[in-house]
Amino acid sequence: MKKGDHLFLVDGSGYIFRAYHALPPLTRKSDNLPVGAVSGFCNMLWKLLRDARNTDVGIVPTHFAVIFDYSSKTFRHDLYSDYKANRSAPPEDLVPQFGLIRQATRAFNLPCLEMEGFEADDLIATYARLACEAGGDTTIVSSDKDLMQLVGPSVTMYDPMKDRQIGIPEVIEKWGVPPEKMIDLQALTGDSVDNVPGVPGIGPKTAAQLLEQFGDLDTLLARAGEIKQEKRRQSIIDNTDNARVSRELVTLRTDVPVSEALDEFVLESPDGPKLISFLKAMEFTSLTRRVAEATGTEAAEIEPAEVVIQSKEEAHGPDVGARVPSSASTSETAPASPAGAEPAQQDQNTPSALAEALAQAAVAHKFDHEAYVCIRDLQTLADWMAEASAAGVVGFDTETNSLDPMQAELCGFSIATRPGRAAYVPLNHKSGQGDLLGGGLVENQIPIRDALTLLRNLLENPAVLKVGQNLKYDLVMMNRYGIDIASYDDTMLISYVLDAGLNGGHGMDSLSERWIGHKTISYKEVAGSGKTMITFDMVDIDKATRYAGEDADVTLRLWHILKPRLVAKKLVSVYERLERPLVPVLAQMEQRGISVDRQILSRLSGELAQGAAGLEEEIYQLAGEKFTIGSPKQLGDILFGKMGLPGGSKTKTGQWSTSAQVLEDLAAEGHPLPRKIVDWRQLTKLKSTYTDALPGYINPRTNRVHTSYALAATSTGRLSSSEPNLQNIPIRTSEGRRIRTAFIADKGYKLVSADYSQIELRVLAHVAEIPQLRQAFEDGIDIHAMTASEMFGVPVEGMPSEVRRRAKAINFGIIYGISAFGLANQLSIPREEASDYIKRYFERFPGIRDYMDSTKTFARANGYVETIFGRRAHYPEIRSANPQMRAFNERAAINAPIQGSAADIIRRAMVRMEKALPEAGLDARMLLQVHDELIFEVPDEEVEATIPVIRSVMEGAAMPAVALKVPLQVEARAADNWDEAH
Template identity: 75%
Template sequence: MKKGDHLFLVDGSGYIFRAYHALPPLTRKSDGLPVGAVSGFCNMLWKLMKDARNTDVGVVPTHFAVIFDYSSKTFRNELYAEYKANRSAPPEDLIPQFGLIRQATRAFELPCIEMEGFEADDLIATYAKLACEAGADTTIVSSDKDLMQLVGPTVSMYDPMKDRQINIPEVIEKWGVPPEKMVDLQALTGDSVDNVPGIPGIGPKTAAQLLEMFGDLDTLLERASEIKQDKRRETIIANADKARISRELVRLKNDVAVPEPLDDLVLHPANGPKLIGYLKAMEFTSLTRRVAEATGTEASEIEPATITVQRVEDAHGPDVGAGADSTSPSRGGRAAGAGGVVDDGSDPTPALRADPPLKGEGKAGFTPSALAQSRADAAASSKIDRSAYATIRDLATLQAWLAEAREAGIVAFRTETTSLDPMQAELVGFSLAIRPGRAAYVPLSHRSSAVDLLGGGRAPDQLSFDEAFPLLAPLLSDPSVLKVGQSTKYDWLLMHRLGVDIAPFDDTMLMSYVADAGTGGHGIDALAERWLGHAVIPFKDVVGSGKSVVSFDLVDIERATTYSTEGADLALRLWQVLKPRLVANSLMSVYERLEKPLVPVLARMEERGVSVDRQMLSRLSGELAQRAAALEDEVYQLAGEKFTIGSPKQLGDILFGRMGLPGGTKTKSGQWSTTAQVLEELATEGYELPRKIVDWRQLTKLKSTYTDALPGYIHPETKRVHTSYAMAATSTGRLSSNEPNLQNIPIRTAEGRKVRTAFIAQPGNKLISADYSQIELRILAHVADIPQLKAAFANGDDIHAITASEMFGVPVEGMPREVRSRAKAINFGIVYGISAFGLANQLSIPREEAGAYIKRYFERFPGIRDYMDRTKAFCRDTGYVETIFGRRAHYPEIRASNPSIRANSERAAINAPIQGSAADIIRRAMARMEGALVEAGLPDVRMLLQVHDELVFEAAAEDVEAAMPVIVRVMEDAAMPAVALSVPLKVDARAADNWDEAH
């Protein structure tokens, strides 16, 4: 290589994961082989190569190489054992694609370079240094911040996703320091993704300021006593050693004995036949055609090449790369930039650990659908022998089981505790299952009898927590062992309270939810019956029921062993069945990107809780009681007698029996129906008594559910309320909140808003509420492709006024309020499949008029009717509908012969892609939020609550101004890079002392 030459170095591992996360899942049609990442990689590389060979571009490489990580273990692990130890396993459908991508690189006639013991970044640093010494220029194709330390006069970076060149000024603009100080900056900030410790609380901005003040890291550490801020000074002095070891971890090694000499990286002309043969084997038709045209090759004359497919079970060797050492955007919690890719300067790939093989699976079982079927058949026919389960009562046996789990590379884990509330539960014991039928229970704190409720003795012959937990904890965080659980969030939070984060993990409940939402339950009892034909031991058979119920620590150890180990054993068996189904049905990305990353996020939110003002709730209870009493008097006067208002039978007899109001229907029990819908319809028709009853019900429910009940949920130690989020409770992907339910507090009534005022920030803090504006209407405009609505959202216009103008021919300027209100009701009603009857009740207009409104709406926006018809037809054909991110909601009753049941399923099917897409977007935002706040130097800003389209945070008052733009950006960019919406998302954020004022 010589002066004037130009070397291109492609960060191959980063390319792989950018390709994987930028595109929807894709499988090869002939056999279902996952090839989405391969397709994205090939298209990205082809564009890069085509541009690179274009002399009009100005920068034409003479030398070219694609660099990959070899494995997750490098020399850095010898320096710091915890380096990248928190990395989770990659998506299962990606693992077999690593080998295919290396074969693709060779088909492009490009050097494919990797080296055991070193990261790709080290090889890139070495080659860049060699090129510099030869007088040549280098372009590094990546946006990884770790590589920015290499940028200099002859070395630049290029982000192909954004078509953006990164030189010295760009590094300074983004990080506040020049490239030569990037190592010191990263040593200070650390990297939560790579488990580089850094100095706690030091973000990029603070680090840049410190380096500007002191010059370099060594000087800063020597003169740290001069720092004026007490907390910052003490933190830096206490963590100086962490900064020094972090510097060694982030500093790239530029003297590696690279496997290919620099002069061997000469860029050769494209080999059309070779590349086309590979592309035809992968069935990439469009790219095959483009390559054939560009290279002048007759594609029809080229036979598909022979491709070696690496089975998931064999994916342990260097060809897999174990190698793509970074974290996916969703798992790393980082925000997507405007260009539709992860743009935070970090490497986007996770340390790989293939799921361990199962015995007896031949090559024929690799096809995803075949593997899924064979696993299901094997599970259904396997015998479950409860008598084979063991009890571990001594340390030597426990150590042997833990060693066996490490050797297997997989273990099902289950806890038994004193409470269903993980914030108050104490660990009683835990179970491990290493393979089907091989399971054991470890009792830790069982008591001998009910007498011990008064603090009596401990049951004999069991390990203590202090003996067992130090042995268990390293296994739970061991990145080489996959932990399998059922409803893992509970165990994750419990272990987190004990100082351990479970990783990597898989959750069978969430796998079932992704694959079969809407077709049945996802609890272990339902799944065991469905897939294993097995009836589990009911919990009440173990702890009793009613007045005889006991805490689990009073359960006999033998009985506890059978119950707990069965749960762990079943979870492992279900994992073997469900994991391949996700791949076979192209749902792995939904599980990996929308479900699993949310487990630790939600667990931390539940642990943080939210403060409530007990005295304010007490005052509100008194006010509501007085108002309810006044309404009771009015009800009695209107009814002409006193009766029990809360009794449906007495109320029905008065309304439809004695008063003879119209529309009365009787239930199967023979009583008059007095549902909310019945009463609302009567109130709409002008009957005063039903209206008073509705108002009374709302007040008493608010009082009993919130103002009276919330104080009872205040945690005795944290003094905060800790709700629990159910991840698999709805068919659309929406989360639900319970114990207590904080998602159903009314916000359209003054009383409901008063309840929100009781949710407060701690002194010196503020609550930040960030709420998507009209997100479901925006998604409707996108999926139904409505030009008028898309234009209105793009221009920031009043969408309801625009709709009213389109429908009623009224100018937007000076539009009467009632006209806009009607359009608003129709806009939101259409999203939920509202009928003429429902709209008539909502607007208090005749049904015929409401029907005319809906008809006119569809005439003005025909794309919506097309969307509805198309969605119903798709659901009738497949049994499910999909969100824009591929989540499926099943509605099997859409084919029901009963018209009412069928119509309900049709309405749900129409709404699910819209509501589900909105739920997916906020999930994506939540998964990225914590990482984005840390990256912005705001680690103490805490996400507390999710209420459908709203996120609630608590932040120190001085951090609010900096936090809100980060929160808004992450939420507004959440759909990227998976989906580029044709309408912008808008988030409104406010900060205040209480939740109501912040909303």
């Protein structure tokens, strides 16, 4: 922090009680969980963040933190045993909200601070002092009089309820003394709420008069005999000790040994998806909508987060609690059982009983970070390798200096042989001292080659099961060092198979809290954050040992808890067929990468820039003035203020809404300016997201782009890719297709694109038992033309393209539960006409309506739906009392078996493909997966031989598990670049 910066410190505990008492009770509709205080807190915090630039004095925060009471004994109890003794327990419906509010703070992307032994006010006082010493200013967001002693030239307070700044004049006006005398005033008056004794009979007005007369408390006590009023004089003399104790109690500590530095409080932009995920879990619909609008996030695409519910017994400790799903309507919410198993009175010989017993055993071992071993010599490492081999199952994790496994360096690895028994092997930790490059290696680390020689024997031994969390990263990492991990399980994927859509994420930290009740050491705690963050090779080895040892320990415990649940839930086949075998396949694909032509991207970037510039001029002419096109406010003022276009609506902030849907609707009505804006947004997004960004992803060592695939990111089983995301490159626009021309085959190779033809419609025809669709696919008829002929009575031969287009929109729209409103917008037709189309569609294909109704009924009864391979996607909010939420979940539940089955089919194809190509004597390499499409790099001379193998594997991927009643069809072609091959 530096001079000119401004720190906001929010009194989080004060916010909680203000929110609770100021608002009527509110419960989450799905499970009646009290959330009134959480709702009030979130709304107050959102308003504060949004309005910070509009305060009376124009304050713009650069740093921001929310401070809470730890809710346990503090040093003040040692000074005065009756401190806060008369405080009653918090309201029962408020208790579970304490932890949720801390989670809300983190969801807002804000520091959430508390410290055992100290109150929130002490932390606020300490950070205000540190900010002052750094030359910055501080605003304390609170109206608590206890904090007014901190007000000064660089420290003010802000009461958000009254929208009022509190500076030195306001303190004097309210209490009759300046801030520096507030401690003495409170020492005299005491505090009945906190049970601070003070001096009986001395109120604020009297205390101010006495301090004005005598100057300060010490002088007053020394000269108490001079007070004229007998009763007042005697009370002060009799309670001298109480006054001095009271002064110590109300004096805020400014020297708390805080661990977070001010630089860690830099105010970041809100993380829209993260915040919306939490708000959706809380079912705060209105705030979700406002946040989505403000952050430009598509809320419908965000899954609800998981939440921690704090029990009554845990309310007086730090923020820990039992993890439960975002809706308690599911049968697996019971925090009392760490494994989430069925009730304890069940038959002890059932798989569920075994799962619970193993879970309890894994949780029973207490975490002792000091017991983790740091291995720094070969003999000790050899002993641990032998111990791991004897155990037969070992938790394993790598520590590196980068999230990109293709460029990371191995810093060390950790293993766990049983719960509580773990070790870390540092290999590449640096001292941070010495030359300009960061210093040399820390002493007493095993040479990396020697350590990996011993590790190889363990990792490549198929008789020892290696258990990892997100193991694909470790597979890529170790493969780069020449080690192939054999025989493994992945706790992240086991959790995904069990609970997709039920609990939000499947990361180790959240799984640990939910199933073990243990909060793991955060990466921030060992490596810092923001500008002060260091890479793991610079982390102190003792800290690294505790952190890495815990990772391996937690992972092994999770395996003991989660793996038996696969048997209990009859989901072993899903994990073994669709998840575990895909891990090494994706690891290989990520390592292969794909070549990208920088010159093509550079040329496209220039052309997109020219296109955008041309559109800008047209936009300015249509608008009649120049303005910032990317500014929603200025654009809204032009469209609805100046031009008076219809359909304008304002957001909660008072600005006109200029969302993509609003602009598309206006463009569909024939207004030219909105159409130009839509086109400009598309061009600028393509430029920034792809043509400008992709060169930065080219690996300097391989000269190829290596995307990262996430297996557990969607509820339906679809893969997603990131860094870069290659699955969202537009295919329907010429500009998007031109971006694909930059993805090229190496010299002597061709790219082969193999794409399932209408796979989701084929799956629908299979699961919904629709004779007309099945026969059409069997006969190879144009399915969209056939649908149009069935619905509109138009012959297939010579059918107008517009008629076929409408049928195509209905075919695909039905899969996604399209409404008459949505279809009307898509086809630019009246809603009544769209409604008639949908009604006629269901009349012609009654099996689809039957499928939808039966799927919704099943989902309501069970909380989940299944693909044809048994994968489950959970939709607990399908029973929500909120009609919009319920309808959304119904649509998702209808689509999930179709989309999920298609995703499962291509997963099965990918697993088989890795073996089929070399078994056929081919050198083709699978590079990318984009939804229903696989991309291969094939030697020129093998193209003709490779394509039939690819088609055969993909078209037969469902067999023998499922015999589809319609044939799968794959279109494949080869070319020099991705666009031409597609």
